[in-house]
Amino acid sequence: MKKILKKITLKKVIVTLFVIFIVIQAFRIDTNNPPVDPAKDFIAVNKPTQEVVTILKNACYDCHSNESVYPWYSNIAPVSWWLKDHINEARHELNFSEWTTYPSLKQDKKLRKSIKEIEEGGMPLDSYTWIHKNAILNKVQQKTLTDYLNSLRTHEADKNKDNHEHEEHRD
Numbered sequence: 140m141k142k143i144l145k146k147i148t149l150k151k152v153i154v155t156l157f158v159i160f161i162v163i164q165a166f167r168i169d170t171n172n173p174p175v176d177p178a179k180d181f182i183a184v185n186k187p188t189q190e191v192v193t194i195l196k197n198a199c200y201d202c203h204s205n206e207s208v209y210p211w212y213s214n215i216a217p218v219s220w221w222l223k224d225h226i227n228e229a230r231h232e233l234n235f236s237e238w239t240t241y242p243s244l245k246q247d248k249k250l251r252k253s254i255k256e257i258e259e260g261g262m263p264l265d266s267y268t269w270i271h272k273n274a275i276l277n278k279v280q281q282k283t284l285t286d287y288l289n290s291l292r293t294h295e296a297d298k299n300k301d302n303h304e305h306e307e308h309r310d
């Protein structure tokens with residue numbers, strides 16, 4: 140008797156989960172990108188080398204810009220929700236497509252944080268590089284990118300403070 144009950148319960152759980160899975164597919168995410176204005180875009184405005192452009196596009200732009208490329212699994216809930224959440228949050232923190240709309244102090248702060256994240260291996264996110272292998276940055280690419288971001292920094296006081304903090308990493 141107990142065994143049968145257990146069986147029914149497990150079957151019910153599986154069926155219920157399956158039904159939930161089907162139902163949530165109705166809640167699709169919006170995969171339309173907001174418009175991109177080149178006059179505001181980080182790459183279009185600052186014109187870095189092709190090497191830096193490739194690194195930024197491969198490793199950052201899917202989340203931190205209005206040029207996200209949505210993969211096939213962005214059609215499958217709940218993964219799609221999780222993905223959209225990341226993009227929303229990332230754009231809120233730093234949107235390279237809106238770069239020129241940031242006041243200079245904010246730009247400087249975003250540059251500083253980006254450098255820190257890259258050096259510490261926090262960005263791009265592991266959950267992203269796990270699937271997007273071309274977003275994995277080797278040491279040379281990391282340095283190419285951080286050197287470039289550093290060259291755009293304008294607030295000298297902060298810059299010196301940071302350089303001092305990271306002294307052991309520099310040559």
Ligand code: HEC
Binds near residue numbers: 229252262267
């Ligand atoms: C898979 C999406 C994704 C990719 C790719 C990605 N980020 Fe992020 N990033 C996020 C999310 C989500 C947050 C906000 C939550 C957090 O800080 O972890 C964030 C936060 C940040 C922040 C703010 C951190 C802070 O403490 O204020 C910076 C700066 C940043 N990312 C830079 C970058 C740079 C530079 C790249 C490319 C080398 C990159 N990110 C790649 C998703 C991403």
